[in-house]
Amino acid sequence: MPREASPAEHALEARHISKYFGDHVALRNISLRVAGGDCVLLYGPNGAGKTTLLRVLASLARPDRGEVLLDGKKVRHDASSKFEIGFVSHASLLYGDLTVRENLRFTAHLFGLRHAEARINEALDLFAVRDRQAQLVRSLSRGLQQRVTLARALLHRPRFLLLDEPFTGLDAASAESLTSRLQHWTDKGIIFSTHSFEQGAAIARRLVVLEGGRLRYDGPFRHAPLAALGIRPSTEARGSKL
């Protein structure tokens, strides 16, 4: 009888990824492996390549060199890998003239989800937006839109979550709720970027630092040479994890 793989055996992997925009090198020979259960903070200054790396991992951008693998198989042109990846970007990916529920229903159709309505209810409840389900997305605040975006990304229950600035626009309570969820999703591989190092450090178990498209550090927080990396966490964060 075939053995079911544990979350840690599933992996999303970038191998020797380089990405150019004209003469500008956005990513330079980046290799990264994220297993199921990993929670990785992608950190770096503006223009470091965080968004580009997440887009490449999500197959939204084609690398000029290297490849992205999911469980050892190339992600490009593999439709099945899209079931395994949930992506949140700077943009909401939502249609402003559709209601919250219609947006999620459209996503459910695109993914061919069974029991779509039940899944939609579950996702709406998860991010506390069920009472807004009949509202047009256009009429929602930035924070509420972000919660719907997160619900959309999780609707198909992906094994890997790629979150680019997921806390943008969220109020304190929503940010705390998302922090708590990210800490408890131990069955998923999560890579997220945020400009608040303290917020990221409270969630992630592993730190990846990018600068100028290069990988400066990849490892546990405790061993990170923060001063050498130019990171100055607050005293509170230093006391909790670092």
Next chain:
Amino acid sequence: MFVKDLRVEWRNRETLALMCVFGLLVVFLFNFTLETGREEALRGLPALLWVDFAFVGILGFNRSFAAERENACLEGLMLAPVDPGLLYLGKMLSNLVFLGVAEGIVVFAASLWYNFSFLPAFRSFFWIAFLGTVGYVAVGTVFGAIAANTRMREVMLPVLQFPVAVPVLIGGIEATGGALRGDAPSSYAWAVRLLVAFDVAFIVLSYLLFEYVLEE
């Protein structure tokens, strides 16, 4: 995709209203330059109609992808495990419906302003307009997606679209002229064959290549 586009259009009624108003304006403006007698109308009307359809279509294709560009919804589509060719067909179908409705209104207005009845050749005219519109929309949907990712998208779309769609416009004008004059179908069959060949070639090519169009 098709149902979603219809629903969005029903809510904001932007695209179709814009297309219809623009189409009517073109017919109205040409009204001052063309005589309204049947013989005179027969000479100028086919070209006027197809030029009008072409301009109205450009407006529609631009608007069609504006909705996908907003909030990066196009990326949302690319993240889904859906054959990009099917996305193309869905988008093409909604563009076809919008342009078809606008064309119907333009033709009705033209028949009133130019005092010209399309009824004697209505069936031939309908199928010629359908074939021409399918070809034009097949190209326009692809170029609309390409132009959506460029900075000068409003200018870029007609620059890309018109040269490639020339066979559709030639075939449409020639076949429409023949049908409205009441010529024997054999005399303009070549134009209909041109439309059919163009439709098949562009739908198949676009279906296969749409995946690369969606990529950055």
